[in-house]
Amino acid sequence: MATTSEDVESTYEAFIDHVKRLHYVGDAGGVLQWDQQVMMPDAGTPARAKQSSAISTLHHELLTDDQLAGWLDELGDADLDAEQEAVVREVRRDHERAVRVPSDLVERLSEASSNALPVWKEAKADDDFDAFADTLREMVDLRREYAEAIDPDRDPYEVLFEEYEPYLGIDTAEAVLTTLREELVPLIDDIAASDVTLASPFEGTYDDDTQHALVEAALDTLGYDWDRGRLDTAPHPFSTGTQFDARVTTRFTPDDPLDALGSTIHEFGHATYTQGLPREEYGTPLGDNRDLSVHESQSRFWENHVGRSRPFWDLFAPTVNDHLGTDATPREFYEAANEVYDDNLIRVEADELTYHMHIVLRFEIERDLIRGDLEVEEVPQVWNDKMEQYLGVRPDTDAEGCLQDIHWTNGAIGYFPTYSLGSVLAAQLAHHVDADVDDFDGTVRAGEFGPIHEWLTEHIHRHGARYTTDDLIEEATGEAFSADYFVEYADEKYRDLYDC
Known part of the structure; x- marks a missing residue:
């Protein structure tokens, strides 16, 4: 437990360095997603699915890291300014959700999403819902599994909604x-x-x-x-x-x-x-x-x-x-x-x-x-x-x-x-x-x-x-x-x- 202002400052600096790496990895994944929808050749999907999966898994590992959990515990009782408290609040919320989700599920979700994009494009072009049905079923099952991992006692749709709007309810x-x-x-x-x-x-x-x-x-x-x-x-x-x-x-x-x-x-x-x-x-x-x-x-x-x-x-x-x-x-x-x-x-x-x-x-x-x-x-x-x-x-x-x-x-x-x-x-x-x-x-x-x-x-x-x-x-x-x-x-x- 950090007890002095110097201890708090040192802990917060280590914490924020980790948070920045977490964000940078997430943003890199965003560029890959942009490229897949805008620039990537159609045949690139198998490799992109693996790349996106690796990025998502790394992001998840950084977000669920035990050291991050320790810093959050130390900073929870520390005397922080309003902006530092906001940073800790936001990271804590993301961490507490993510730590409940197995890494293999994160990997499966990311890979399934990348693989789903060309299936959807073709099904839409061919007006063939049946060609997309199994893909949609897989995505629904994975998102149910995701919601259950975060909180098995709550409405799964409410849990998923909070992924996009965590505060209005x-x-x-x-x-x-x-x-x-x-x-x-x-x-x-x-x-x-x-x-x-x-x-x-x-x-x-x-x-x-x-x-x-x-x-x-x-x-x-x-x-x-x-x-x-x-x-x-x-x-x-x-x-x-x-x-x-x-x-x-x-x-x-x-x-x-x-x-x-x-x-x-x-x-x-x-x-x-x-x-x-x-x-x-x-x-x-x-x-x-x-x-x-x-x-x-x-x-x-x-x-x-x-x-x-x-x-x-x-x-x-x-x-x-x-x-x-x-x-x-x-x-x-x-x-x-x-x-x-x-x-x-x-x-x-x-x-x-x-x-x-x-x-x-x-x-x-x-x-x-x-x-x-x-x-x-x-x-x-x-x-x-x-x-x-x-x-x-x-x-x-x-x-x-x-x-x-x-x-x-x-x-x-x-x-x-x-x-x-x-x-x-x-x-x-x-x-x-x-x-x-x-x-x-x-x-x-x-x-x-x-x-x-x-x-x-x-x-x-x-x-x-x-x-x-x-x-x-x-x-x-x-x-x-x-x-x-x-x-x-x-x-x-x-x-x-x-x-x-």
Whole structure:
């Protein structure tokens, strides 16, 4: 037990050196995953699976190391400052979860995830769920085993959810999803009954190079730091990296350039959060993001409260017209960016409102899979039934149904609720940014995004994982997490657009 300040300092220095090595290994694994989805040739999977497995096993060994456990015990009763206490809290939580999981299970999970990716790609391309069923069954079984290892006495889905959002709680997630279902469905029904038709300024198709130049221009406009990032394409858009290297990916739909533009702005939000983390704290929780609800709030803030706003289209409409050869007004682009679709099959192409019904559907299915209340072979039928129930459409193929997402392929079960939690938090943050930034709309319209970046960095990014999620929200906004802002924002915006 450390008893003097010198002993505590020495212990903490040894502890933090170990923590940094742990983070560096994890980040190296992230680069391997990025490469597999973006650059790696298809035939590289067998070697990549072994490489990723080795990295995951090494990371697990560092996180469960007996010496780390000893340092955590010594520092538990030590007189630490607030930032040191936060680091110890975050590492202790990860350590206590990881130490319960056997190394061979970590290795099997990593290898299974790498092997699953090409199986999913081929099954989706061939519209063949049966070709993916055994892979999904293996992943569900492994994630059940993982949850049971951490805590056999608790709901396994709750244990998995806490992997992505450790502090808000599954009860909060379920309450938010219930609120959104209850509040948004009547609004969506009123929009469907409206006789208003929003503008559709795009005709024909737009090649990848043209769209690539357009989304690059969007990233330039919003203030993406190219010295610490890059843009690529991937089957499923994502962002990954560190404050020194935060990359974004997008994908192009020939007849819908707003798809690529929206997904790029979304991933920009993730990347600008990552780029805004304190550089001097890299390798520690103080230089790491505050989990996925907060991360998603940053992407949704930029995608929805900036990229789908009328002031943004006042700014960006000429750029779109120049790149695509269109001749539309800012109002027409604004309407097109906010259309609520009646044929909403694909989550990543969904509008801002019906998107959350996609999340409810996935949440219910993956929860029931993990709890053993749903068999893998039942997924396509249940998926299609829920699509019809919640969204009024029924997929004709599994490729546009239960095979459309990558998340279950890489074992990210419990992840989906954070999308809606993040959207709700984005609206709460947007309310306070609007109140604190002088003439928010004028700032966006002028393309002067510096004050917005500064607000988000000051209130969110610079803190890393110093605060728990709920405490960070209190610190940033002065109030508790609430879905009220999102409900009010959605109701006001869409009833105005659709005159309903």
